[in-house]
Amino acid sequence: MAVLDIRNLIYWYRTRRGAVHAVDNISFKLEQGETIAVVGESGCGKTSTANAILRLLPKNVERYEGEIWFDGQDIMALGNEDFRKQVRWKGISMVLQGALNALNPTVRAGAQVAEPLIVHYDVDRDEAMEQAIAAMKRVGLPQDIARRYPHELSGGMKQRVVIAMALILKPKVVILDEPTSALDVMTQTNIINLLKEMKAAEGLSYIFITHDLGLASDLADHVAIMYAGEIDEIGPADHVFVHPKHPYTGRLLASVPRLRSEDAPEFIPGAPPDLTRPPPGCRFHLRCPVAFEKCGWVAEEFVDRLRLLQATTQGKEGFPRFSEVEARGTQMVVLRADSDSPETLAASFSEFVKSGRETNPFLKSVRSVDAKTKAVAVTLHEGAPPPLIGEEWRAACWLVQEATAHDTIPA
Amino acid sequence: MAAPVPIGLKAALLDAVRTKSGMVGTGMLGFLILLAILVPVFAPYDVIKAWGGTDAWQDNPKLAAPEWSEVFSGGKHLPRTIFLTPAGTPGGFLKFRTTENVSDGKGNWNNFTFLGLKKTFGFQADDFPSEMTVYLNTMFTQAGNLSKPPAISVIFQRPDNKNLTLLDDTPRLSTTDINRFPNTKSNAYAVSQPIKDTPSYKILDNLREWLIANNVTTRAEAYDPQFYVQPEVLLFAQLDRSMLSKSTAHVLKGDYSLRIELVGFENTDDANARGIVFGTVFGLAGTDDARHDLLVGLLWGAPVALAFGTAGALVVVLIQMILGAISGWYGGAVDELVQRAADFYLIIPTLPILILISLLYRPSIVAILFILVAFGIVGSTTKVVRSIVLQVKEEQFIEAARSYGAKKTRILFRYILPRVMPYTFALIALTVPAFIFLEASLSFLGLGDPVLPTWGHTLGLAYNNGALFYGFWWWIVFPVVGIIFATIAFALLGYAFDKVLNPRLREQ
Numbered sequence A: 001m002a003v004l005d006i007r008n009l010i011y012w013y014r015t016r017r018g019a020v021h022a023v024d025n026i027s028f029k030l031e032q033g034e035t036i037a038v039v040g041e042s043g044c045g046k047t048s049t050a051n052a053i054l055r056l057l058p059k060n061v062e063r064y065e066g067e068i069w070f071d072g073q074d075i076m077a078l079g080n081e082d083f084r085k086q087v088r089w090k091g092i093s094m095v096l097q098g099a100l101n102a103l104n105p106t107v108r109a110g111a112q113v114a115e116p117l118i119v120h121y122d123v124d125r126d127e128a129m130e131q132a133i134a135a136m137k138r139v140g141l142p143q144d145i146a147r148r149y150p151h152e153l154s155g156g157m158k159q160r161v162v163i164a165m166a167l168i169l170k171p172k173v174v175i176l177d178e179p180t181s182a183l184d185v186m187t188q189t190n191i192i193n194l195l196k197e198m199k200a201a202e203g204l205s206y207i208f209i210t211h212d213l214g215l216a217s218d219l220a221d222h223v224a225i226m227y228a229g230e231i232d233e234i235g236p237a238d239h240v241f242v243h244p245k246h247p248y249t250g251r252l253l254a255s256v257p258r259l260r261s262e263d264a265p266e267f268i269p270g271a272p273p274d275l276t277r278p279p280p281g282c283r284f285h286l287r288c289p290v291a292f293e294k295c296g297w298v299a300e301e302f303v304d305r306l307r308l309l310q311a312t313t314q315g316k317e318g319f320p321r322f323s324e325v326e327a328r329g330t331q332m333v334v335l336r337a338d339s340d341s342p343e344t345l346a347a348s349f350s351e352f353v354k355s356g357r358e359t360n361p362f363l364k365s366v367r368s369v370d371a372k373t374k375a376v377a378v379t380l381h382e383g384a385p386p387p388l389i390g391e392e393w394r395a396a397c398w399l400v401q402e403a404t405a406h407d408t409i410p411a
Numbered sequence B: 001m002a003a004p005v006p007i008g009l010k011a012a013l014l015d016a017v018r019t020k021s022g023m024v025g026t027g028m029l030g031f032l033i034l035l036a037i038l039v040p041v042f043a044p045y046d047v048i049k050a051w052g053g054t055d056a057w058q059d060n061p062k063l064a065a066p067e068w069s070e071v072f073s074g075g076k077h078l079p080r081t082i083f084l085t086p087a088g089t090p091g092g093f094l095k096f097r098t099t100e101n102v103s104d105g106k107g108n109w110n111n112f113t114f115l116g117l118k119k120t121f122g123f124q125a126d127d128f129p130s131e132m133t134v135y136l137n138t139m140f141t142q143a144g145n146l147s148k149p150p151a152i153s154v155i156f157q158r159p160d161n162k163n164l165t166l167l168d169d170t171p172r173l174s175t176t177d178i179n180r181f182p183n184t185k186s187n188a189y190a191v192s193q194p195i196k197d198t199p200s201y202k203i204l205d206n207l208r209e210w211l212i213a214n215n216v217t218t219r220a221e222a223y224d225p226q227f228y229v230q231p232e233v234l235l236f237a238q239l240d241r242s243m244l245s246k247s248t249a250h251v252l253k254g255d256y257s258l259r260i261e262l263v264g265f266e267n268t269d270d271a272n273a274r275g276i277v278f279g280t281v282f283g284l285a286g287t288d289d290a291r292h293d294l295l296v297g298l299l300w301g302a303p304v305a306l307a308f309g310t311a312g313a314l315v316v317v318l319i320q321m322i323l324g325a326i327s328g329w330y331g332g333a334v335d336e337l338v339q340r341a342a343d344f345y346l347i348i349p350t351l352p353i354l355i356l357i358s359l360l361y362r363p364s365i366v367a368i369l370f371i372l373v374a375f376g377i378v379g380s381t382t383k384v385v386r387s388i389v390l391q392v393k394e395e396q397f398i399e400a401a402r403s404y405g406a407k408k409t410r411i412l413f414r415y416i417l418p419r420v421m422p423y424t425f426a427l428i429a430l431t432v433p434a435f436i437f438l439e440a441s442l443s444f445l446g447l448g449d450p451v452l453p454t455w456g457h458t459l460g461l462a463y464n465n466g467a468l469f470y471g472f473w474w475w476i477v478f479p480v481v482g483i484i485f486a487t488i489a490f491a492l493l494g495y496a497f498d499k500v501l502n503p504r505l506r507e508q
């Protein structure tokens, strides 16, 4: 039985610009003694997912729903005080993102490690300190570190202090939010090795959050690839990293620089989308190189892309000569020309769509081009968000559905 | 490059003390604390309890300048107070006493006592004494008509031998005392400024007659209502017309004697005397009009100001800090309540209210402190601390503490308050002067503690007695210096804290 089973977790923030869909319907399981890596670009909602699991909510929560089954119990149903007493740190603990720089500057390391003990078990100071020193020893910190202040410690030592703090109540699940991001490579390796040792010694389950695919493949049994608040692909690490199903995973892997390879790392064009207005259909379609009809193009996006293309290929041979382009509703774009008649424009546009669809995937969304009395109406295909398809190894991409049907793996 | 903001209260304290202003401030504060410790040894609290009375101070000259002010008098030697101590003490009055029994031949014996007391003293100063008083203690028997009280003469001998009798007196007892044996009576003869209808008032007439006899003035002039007899000048001046005014008179230097003669009518009659020739300078800080040694009051001002200022500032700032922290940390309705209360308290005019209360109740210094605390539970510190807490609240270690399940109160007391503490120290240091000033203002207005001689109290008395107008500068300067000294000490400390804790001020 999974130690942690997250089902349809939704966690939105309320902002002045609208709701931030930071975690949008996420589900995954974590087995006892295993590690799941949550990988994604920054801003995709990894930390929000972790905070949602530990119920570390700010004031501006818009939605917070779903089920989190921990140890056979839906902890989402617990009251705040019960949650604090039963789950926090005792059941699930966390190494917060940047935690090594978030140690209290006025409290000695030992006392900080002891804090969760005092908070939860009300043990007296001396005993708490004793246990803290023992916990610090387990993460490889000598005893005298206990008396030092955070500013007297190196980054690696501070991270060990934070890990000791996360382990002191002997939780079943530890969430590690980018535990090595602020460290140099040597220290990173040391910390990863330490995490492996601790996991083996204490039978821990980790949720390992990172944007570093290398570290994820090193530590994880399972991976969840997150994009714009959703999981795009989730499965056993050796499968996902070797034969990624989802185009985004593929791009992500290709963007990792390799030491002994001639291939230059590829960058994913464009920027992650604004989570207050997540793109309709597949959230990746604006950046996806293999996007097609079903991926969820809407008129507004089409117009933006077309204008961009017009600006970069101005006056080139074959580019349709329209003077105005305008979205009408979600699936219709209207084009007007000064000189050419609607019929001429419709013809040249259709030609342009046919020839350009391989280089500019957005053109694939065109369903029909019709000449009207004064303008040309371009109708777009209706799209929809792709569901997560699969059993052990799932991906959310329309191509995957087809690929699975044909039993092939997309390149 | 600015050094990092120090970690924790101890580090901040050490860093602050190491700055230049911190060192000077600490030094000054250390001096004040040393004073506060030593003063009770030098002048025990009893002395201060007697401050309101006159007995403890009557041997001091009135409104005397500090002794060292002689330096500025152009080489003049100013008179110190000369004590003519009683017979029986070393260097005191010499006493001759004989008794004689004389028969009238009819079997009646008359018993006489002849007694002489004499004290010679040198007077070498360049200025006249400020006052002179003779105390006489007579022991005699006066039972019905059987015996008579003794006859007393007080004679003043001058270096130029132009001696005079200051007064003749017969100490009389009130009827209730008459049948007690033996009777004693103490008389104080104020030689200068004698009071009308007292035996010493005769001194003025005796002096007039003496002046006439020595051809200094005419009888008509001497008894003119305009004629002003100033015994302390006339007695110590060279004998000529210039002596009639203090501004023209010359001091006659040399050995003077005070002689007291007594003729008693019983063998048991006895007497002793004591005299004081008051100087015009006294001690290190002079005296006020009630003859208080101002040094004592001044020194006692230090512990009082220190205790009042620090106690007040400490309590008020700490209360305001905690309320400010609660306000910032819990937010919501609590925040609103505390902040509006702070706004309200900030616009309450504390001083006028305090004046009103003081007028009605004359509170002690402790009661004043309580009132000030009551009017200072929220205020500017609440606002400052709240804003600091709003910043600290966003720091990551607070989030971390929440993540491992620390309760809000624990986070407040364990994580937030320790962060605010160093800033609070700066505020305390800067608030102390405000309290010292407030106490001084109240005392100045005569509304402070009625018993304690605080700096403000002393200043208020000086002001009310026109010290500035008459030039009793020492009465004003020293308490002012005290107030300023204490204020600067704390201001420097506060500034040092600010420098250490406020990065913008720390760039050098």
Ligand SMILES: Nc1ncnc2c1ncn2[C@@H]1O[C@H](COP(=O)(O)OP(=O)(O)O)[C@@H](O)[C@H]1O
Pocket (backbone or CB within 6 Å): A013, A014, A015, A020, A022, A040, A041, A042, A043, A044, A045, A046, A047, A048, A049, A058, A060, A275
């Ligand atoms: N307290 C908050 N209020 C509003 N938006 C937030 C808040 N915290 C995070 N976000 C937004 O949610 C999105 C996901 O953030 P985060 O979970 O921190 O991503 P990651 O950890 O993957 O970098 C971001 O767009 C971020 O700006």
Ligand code: SF4
Pocket (backbone or CB within 6 Å): A246, A247, A248, A282, A283, A284, A285, A286, A288, A289, A290, A291, A292, A294, A295, A386, A396, A397, A398, A399, A400
């Ligand atoms: S559904 Fe698949 S192909 Fe379509 S945009 Fe998304 S990732 Fe690309």
Ligand SMILES: [Mg+2]
Pocket (backbone or CB within 6 Å): A043, A046, A047, A048, A097
């Ligand atoms: Mg993050």
